[in-house]
Amino acid sequence: MKKILVIDNHPVMLKFMTDLLEKQGHQVLTAEDGLSALAILESYIPDIIFVDLIMPNISGDKLCPIIRAKPELKDVYLVILSAIAAEKEIKITEFGANACIAKGPFNIMAEYVFATIDQLDRDETSDLSKDVMGLQHIHQRNITKELLRSKEHIELILNNMSEAIFELNDKEKIVYVNPSAIALIGIPEEKLLSSNFSELFHKSHQNKIRDVLDVDDDAQNMITEESAVMLKGKQVSLNVLPFQDEEQRSLIVIMNNVSERKRMKARIERAQKTEAIVTLASGIAHEFNNCLMGISGNMDLLQIYSQGDERLNKYAKAMKRSLTRIVGLTSQLLAYARRGKYEPQNISINAFVEDALTIIRHSMESSVKVKTNLAKHISKVEVDPSQMQMVLSSVIANSVEAMEGPGTINISTREEKIDEEYVKHLRGTNPGAYYVCLTVKDDGKGMGEETISRMFEPFFTTKFLGRGLSMAAVFGIVKNHDGWISVDSELDKGTEVHIYLPAVNPQT
Template structure:
């Protein structure tokens, strides 16, 4: 006689105990339905759905067992479990909707990136992510594509729950049932916000490098011409009485030549052709000194606040160039608050950056950085201006009031110091520029840093050309 253990791969002792318990329950009038692994006569193991119930056969009480092969169903369930696990653990956003676009499923990546919980998303529409940056024609083409049975690929500019805009690359595919009818859509999306920003930074850097190379070559030749003009002007002035009209005209030529020399100096700084000796600087001393130089040009309606961390580590750079950074940023802030007044907030602190913070700041590596922030309460910067404000010769000031080299000079100096500069602004909400410079880590044999009152360490004071450095963008 066959025993249950003869056609099951499970350990015999357990089989006899479990089978006996189930048979007794079924014999007592409680039908039993369960899944059980079985082994065929040929030795093939398969899953079966077993139904036990009491029956009377030839006048005797028996337990009738009905078994149905469910191997295919179990395999499908295992595959579905694997897919669900993959969706749940994927870094990409996965959204499944019905044929009308109602959200049926979102994975954890969706909630992490968008800020919406599953409860808020499921039953709703993907419209909750609309940023307003795509027109109706964009969405019309999308729906025509996927409802036509084709896969749509493209890029979204979507809005998170907190209102922040982010960029996603998406693939949306239709899902059909056995009859070929589209019953679902599945969207797989990847957040590429940081990648887009890095690509934009790379294009901007390449454009700036090309402009800098061209400008540097022109400036070098122009500088030689200016030296000749200034030299011959000085010779001519030596032979002309100072009270004459000719002398005053020559003075005008010399002043114009001096302004041209200053402009060339800015161009060469931007193109990195003008190298200066770098020394350790204590910015918490250089900044107040620079602000004293600016005191005469600051509007009386602007309130200046300085919050400087005395423990901020030194940076490696040229003192005059760093003063130029501060002066240009502050001059722009004064111009932004012209006629209305406001607050100029200058902050210095040491920060440690790593991971995503490094990528977002456009820096080559993590570590200790000195962060100088210059913020104002002026009229702010619109998006179109923000995209171009670091380009040389681009300015929003009236003709004759700016050269368009202020921020491009700041960018050139900061990049030469292996740092980065970023701006945050919106029209009517002021602007803040953050300059990040790597903290100088002296070698063991280097002399210990020592401040000398000029913000320099172990170096003599550097003479500053107040007239040249106080001109902003």
């Protein structure tokens, strides 16, 4: 006696196979589709499975690989029952099946079913034909060929769509996915099919997914880009369409990965915000300079006329110190507003780093170590050394504060050719251009996404980004040199600041 599972969506075929096999003393269970079969196979290990190719809720060609992927079912004998054998070539081994019987007259089908079981009893399965058994007894049907051609046409379109497409049954189980859906989620098709759709999402979004799946027959529900949900670390939007035929109701879910689009939108918004702040900073700095010229001149006169008056001279000196601080702040505002670049020179970035470090090290904590890895044969850059001194000093100062104690700062240089991927994100750059990259890497506390997005705003502060205009000035100076600055950081994993400057006569 064999334990047998028959999977077919046609009740007549299920009754025929059940009666045929039970009369031979076999134990027979039946399932009307792929999902029902998988539910049975959770607690039932058959010796033989007869499976139809064309059926709803996971077709036979998808079901066979799922069965084969289960360790407890790897030795089960899989036999395909095909109603389209005359119209379409059946590649048995591609499905992971052992044999294929063409659906035809019941008396002829019965002979091949018995022959298959007999050879399995005698352990002679290697003698079974890899061709479709019973093919010579059936004929091609034009209507079937037309339907198969239409199905293949639709599959070709779905397989090449960039959108992820899912079909769900009325219990939210996945019964179909296209290649884009598999790629988006990163789970093999055989594991994805029959899984619960809402459970793919982050727990905080699962109730929202269930709500959007609760859609009326004549409507559609959406999760738009603005209210995107998280799926495997990606932000996605959804469009849910109900589908109802005479036999069943299903849902079609069209999903788009909007992560990159939202990141680009955020970058554009930050750039626009920065431009607005730059314009404001420029205006303020200009007005400050006009006022400071008058104040500074009168302060000088006051100091001249206060000679001999120690009390008055004391106050004048204190005012002069405050004035000097305001002048410095105005200089930083001008740097942020991308004014300046007063004395550009063609210099070696490596020589600049070594000279600057001799000065910067004196103001650093002795517990912080600085290591350098400066590339040989690197192109020169056209910069104002004094402004670049401000850039490097500010970046290193923030690295020191981020470590809050002993740590290591690594400074490196390299020359890099900008490719198409960089150009997508960086306005004003050209593919194929060469840039010199100065990188400052620390092993400090790191930053989250929100801090990174705001770190170049004037007066934005955190525990270790509390240096007023310094990082805003860094941004302005680098941009004023036709370069750009990027930051890579994670909380508790340190920070890398990359400063890109155009190479002069690049060494290609």
